[in-house]
Amino acid sequence: MINLLYLVNLSSVFSRFPRIKVATTLGFTVAILSAALSALPDVITKPIVDPGTDGILPTEPLLVVLIMYLMTGIFFTPLAKLQKPRVKIKRSSWPILIIYGVASASSTLVFSFGLQETSATNASILANSETVFTILIGMLICKECLAKKELLPLTLIVVGAIFLPIGSDVYNQSFAFSEFVFGDILILISGFIYCLCTFIAKRASMIKTTSVVQIMSFSGAAFIFILMLIFQTDFTIDHSNFSLLSFVGIAGIGGSVLFFVMAVRLIGAVRTILIFSSTTIFGVFYSGVYLLEPISLFHISSVALVVLGLHQLRYRLVA
Numbered sequence: 001m002i003n004l005l006y007l008v009n010l011s012s013v014f015s016r017f018p019r020i021k022v023a024t025t026l027g028f029t030v031a032i033l034s035a036a037l038s039a040l041p042d043v044i045t046k047p048i049v050d051p052g053t054d055g056i057l058p059t060e061p062l063l064v065v066l067i068m069y070l071m072t073g074i075f076f077t078p079l080a081k082l083q084k085p086r087v088k089i090k091r092s093s094w095p096i097l098i099i100y101g102v103a104s105a106s107s108t109l110v111f112s113f114g115l116q117e118t119s120a121t122n123a124s125i126l127a128n129s130e131t132v133f134t135i136l137i138g139m140l141i142c143k144e145c146l147a148k149k150e151l152l153p154l155t156l157i158v159v160g161a162i163f164l165p166i167g168s169d170v171y172n173q174s175f176a177f178s179e180f181v182f183g184d185i186l187i188l189i190s191g192f193i194y195c196l197c198t199f200i201a202k203r204a205s206m207i208k209t210t211s212v213v214q215i216m217s218f219s220g221a222a223f224i225f226i227l228m229l230i231f232q233t234d235f236t237i238d239h240s241n242f243s244l245l246s247f248v249g250i251a252g253i254g255g256s257v258l259f260f261v262m263a264v265r266l267i268g269a270v271r272t273i274l275i276f277s278s279t280t281i282f283g284v285f286y287s288g289v290y291l292l293e294p295i296s297l298f299h300i301s302s303v304a305l306v307v308l309g310l311h312q313l314r315y316r317l318v319a
Contacts, residue, residue: 027266031275032310034259039124039282040252041068041108043290046120048241049112059241061112062233066224067242068249069105073217075250076258080210089215093207100200100212101219103193108253109224111190117183121293124283125302126184128161129191134198134273153312154274160305161280164298171298198269201261209261213254278306 051058089097115123135154201212228235237245263272281303287293 023266027263027272028275030259031263031267031272032278034256034263035276035279036282037251037259038256038276039279039286041248042111042115042124042127042279042283043120043286044244044248044252045112046115046123046291048245049116051116057238059237060233061109061116062224062228062231063235063237064112064245065105065109066221066228067237067245068108068253069101069217069221069224070249071246072249072254073214073221076210076214076217076254080208080214083208083210089207089211094215096200096203097207097212097215098219100197101216101221102223103197103200104216104253104257105220105223107190107193107197108220109227110186110193114183114186114190118187119287119293120291121284121287121295121299122184123187124287125162125280126187127191127194127283128277128280129188130195130198130273130276132158132162133192133195134269137195137199138269150271153309156305156309156312157274157277160302160309161277164302164305167298195273198260198264198273201257201264201269209258212261213257216257217249217254275310278310281306 045064047056048059049061049064111123111127118126227233260272260276263275267275284295284299284303288295
């Protein structure tokens with residue numbers, strides 16, 4: 001009888017291995033997709049908000065963020081209704097989703113103002129400050145510690161995604177910090193706000209992902225609209241920019257948040273944000289292709305380190 005119970009328990013343990021492997025692989029994949037989509041607003045909105053871009057009338061960052069969040073909410077509304085099973089959102093969950101939307105919109109807004117002062121490549125790099133902030137908060141407050149075997153991938157990702165690119169920018173600016181420090185500080189603040197969104201998203205674990213994106217988007221849009229009324233911001237925008245921002249909002253914000261929330265549920269907040277740091281790779285690539293910004297040896301080296309760190313992290317997560 002004891003042997004029979006032992007075999008049954010052993011069988012139940014081993015039966016979990018395929019499910020664990022599928023969950024971690026899927027979590028890794030959707031986190032990468034989230035990073036690829038998240039890099040779109042970092043690059044595509046640069047010429048729209050930058051007053052220094054030739055031939056393009058700059059648009060107020062508040063209006064840019066409003067359009068992206070509003071169109072995202074409209075797009076995900078029918079998707080939220082179609083997703084089954086239909087579960088009514090509890091009253092206690094609404095404040096979490098609204099706070100999530102306000103925090104996400106605030107992060108995007110601060111990032112847009114920072115994008116006016118610095119390059120898209122630099123912004124994509126510094127946005128990875130959220131990696132450090134998330135790990136610190138996860139370890140100090142949420143007790144979500146990394147295993148020892150995950151420390152090496154963490155080091156590779158942080159060095160490749162943050163320290164090496166920043167060193168490159170400092171070197172290229174001949175250590176003249178005053179030329180880009182204001183924009184960089186705004187990007188860092190944006191990263192800190194966004195890292196808070198990671199843990200807020202984890203609190204919404206029982207809500208459908210499409211509903212999370214829908215409510216988050218409308219909450220963020222409402223918050224930005226109130227700010228526009230307070231500061232009497234101009235609502236004028238070019239039609240071509242409106243279409244472009246609508247696409248960027250739906251894909252870069254809605255799609256990114258959708259996959260991000262899925263990844264947090266599958267592999268946890270700290271590991272998700274580590275993988276999400278690959279946004280640097282996509283941001284540098286998009287900046288070189290779309291904005292024709294120069295890509296240096298430092299950028300190539302940072303991409304190589306991040307790729308190696310992500311590969312090692314995925315191997316350890318599956319193991």
